[in-house]
Amino acid sequence: MKDTLYTIPLTDAFKAEDECPFCFIYRNLEQDAISFTLGASYMEDDIREKTDALGFCKEHYKKLYDYGNRLGLAFILQTHYVALQKTLKSTLSHTRAQNLSLLQKLKKGAKVQSASTHTPATQKLNDTLSSCYVCSRIDYNFDRYIKTFFYLLTTNEEFKTLFINSKGFCLPHFTKLLEEAPYHLKEKDQTFFLEESQKKLQESLARIEEDLSWFIDKYDYRNSAAPWKNAKDAIPRGIQKLSGIYVQDEPFKETK
Ligand SMILES: [Zn+2]
Numbered sequence: 588m589k590d591t592l593y594t595i596p597l598t599d600a601f602k603a604e605d606e607c608p609f610c611f612i613y614r615n616l617e618q619d620a621i622s623f624t625l626g627a628s629y630m631e632d633d634i635r636e637k638t639d640a641l642g643f644c645k646e647h648y649k650k651l652y653d654y655g656n657r658l659g660l661a662f663i664l665q666t667h668y669v670a671l672q673k674t675l676k677s678t679l680s681h682t683r684a685q686n687l688s689l690l691q692k693l694k695k696g697a698k699v700q701s702a703s704t705h706t707p708a709t710q711k712l713n714d715t716l717s718s719c720y721v722c723s724r725i726d727y728n729f730d731r732y733i734k735t736f737f738y739l740l741t742t743n744e745e746f747k748t749l750f751i752n753s754k755g756f757c758l759p760h761f762t763k764l765l766e767e768a769p770y771h772l773k774e775k776d777q778t779f780f781l782e783e784s785q786k787k788l789q790e791s792l793a794r795i796e797e798d799l800s801w802f803i804d805k806y807d808y809r810n811s812a813a814p815w816k817n818a819k820d821a822i823p824r825g826i827q828k829l830s831g832i833y834v835q836d837e838p839f840k841e842t843k
């Protein structure tokens with residue numbers, strides 16, 4: 588198969604017995620993308636062209652700052668500032684005062700904002716705000732892991748067993764896989780995947796809820812000598828299952 592490159596890390600992620608193998612994959616990809624961005628690559632013209640154009644999202648500015656290599660980050664930011672000033676100049680030169688009708692003003696509070704209030708300038712500004720070089724690097728590889736996952740699920744018995752014995756996925760990755768399944772699986776395989784992953788999600792929610800209850804009960808002085816069972820890390824696992832993040836992780840830093 589052409590995605591052999593992705594098979595080993597994916598299998599390792601399932602063997603890690605994490606609350607979600609795709610969170611595990613995402614964290615590795617994110618760390619790779621951050622070390623790549625602030626590694627030697629930032630001096631390469633084609634990479635800098637991309638970081639100049641895309642910038643970064645809130646989360647990744649923070650993670651790049653925490654990583655170290657402040658000089659590298661200053662280089663990246665400085666040329667991004669140069670590029671941004673150029674784009675803003677042309678974007679904002681078309682900004683004009685708008686006369687909104689009463690109806691348009693009333694619609695402001697409505698869930699679906701009227702598209703007509705999006706001027707080309709605000710549209711472009713929103714595009715600038717939502718683009719991120721680190722996210723785009725992660726997304727590219729993450730999609731390939733999803734493809735590989737569905738491929739292995741239907742072609743490799745050993746991998747299928749790993750999936751069956753796993754703790755399933757976090758809610759965001761479960762949702763993502765549910766959306767993707769019809770593009771990669773035949774109907775029969777989709778049914779298997781849907782049933783199995785839903786069962787795992789329900790089991791996980793019940794299991795973590797029980798761990799959280801025991802965590803609370805442990806605060807009762809009568810239980811102080813009782814064993815923690817699986818409750819000690821119930822909060823970080825509980826948050827990961829809901830949101831796909833590792834709250835307990837220390838900031839990822841450059842190793843010299
Ligand atoms: Zn996840």
Ligand SMILES: [Zn+2]
Nearest residue numbers: 644647719722
């Ligand atoms: Zn990002």
